[in-house]
Amino acid sequence: MRKPIIAGNWKMNMTASHAVFFLQFLEEELRYIGEDVEVVVCPPFTDLRSAATVIEADNFNIGLGAQDMYWEEKGAFTGEISPLMLNDLRVSYVIIGHSERRNFFGETNVTVNKKVKAAIAHHLKPIICVGESLDEHNRGETLDIAQTQLVEGLKGVAIKKADDLVVAYEPIWAIGTGRNATPAEANDAARHIRTVLGSIFSSDLAGKIRIQYGGSVNPDNISAIMKESDIDGALVGGASLDVADFTRIIKYNK
Numbered sequence: 001m002r003k004p005i006i007a008g009n010w011k012m013n014m015t016a017s018h019a020v021f022f023l024q025f026l027e028e029e030l031r032y033i034g035e036d037v038e039v040v041v042c043p044p045f046t047d048l049r050s051a052a053t054v055i056e057a058d059n060f061n062i063g064l065g066a067q068d069m070y071w072e073e074k075g076a077f078t079g080e081i082s083p084l085m086l087n088d089l090r091v092s093y094v095i096i097g098h099s100e101r102r103n104f105f106g107e108t109n110v111t112v113n114k115k116v117k118a119a120i121a122h123h124l125k126p127i128i129c130v131g132e133s134l135d136e137h138n139r140g141e142t143l144d145i146a147q148t149q150l151v152e153g154l155k156g157v158a159i160k161k162a163d164d165l166v167v168a169y170e171p172i173w174a175i176g177t178g179r180n181a182t183p184a185e186a187n188d189a190a191r192h193i194r195t196v197l198g199s200i201f202s203s204d205l206a207g208k209i210r211i212q213y214g215g216s217v218n219p220d221n222i223s224a225i226m227k228e229s230d231i232d233g234a235l236v237g238g239a240s241l242d243v244a245d246f247t248r249i250i251k252y253n254k
């Protein structure tokens, strides 16, 4: 009942012309897969205009997401991108609170919360990232960290329907390391995340919210991850930069 969602987080990779080329190839590969998986790409801000243009002009069945945004609509915030600017580019998703933003750029649960609220107010669907560091993992704090990040990140957030947000469980020790969480570990975290979402919203809504796993997802490990009961998709970094690999991930059940 939860439609799987596979999203590519390109991080700081690919120029605008590269993005257009990539999307044309990807669409060609996906032409016959039908509607059973939702596909989203999250390019850098500078690629969004070109990506939106090619997606719209050729009617591609690929959703567009941004990798971050600021919570104010406009003003003296040098270097920032507002939700109105993303609306103007027909972006539908926005990644919020990625661990790289938290670790390298000072993102906190408080700023995540402001961004999530602003995204929802502007009809952008946040993909909220949570996940523990290696030290936290080794101390057995996995579930506590995800819970705190969600409770604080979603404080005062109201959603009308489950489709309004996606949660990505991304253990930091698995990102870009080639060491993914086992499907069972990822599912334990996802199940706990769903319980926490149930206490924040309602268990009915939580049962419908999609939870992704992210961290060294590749064409060889995706099927086992997707078989888990509480995992509804993947947020893919490195392997989303290669059309062939990303296509194999999207076609995980073919």
Ligand code: 13P
Pocket (backbone or CB within 6 Å): 009, 098, 170, 174, 175, 176, 177, 178, 214, 215, 216, 217, 235, 236, 237, 238, 239
């Ligand atoms: P990798 O797939 O490269 O490990 O990155 C995961 C990630 O951070 C997606 O947001």
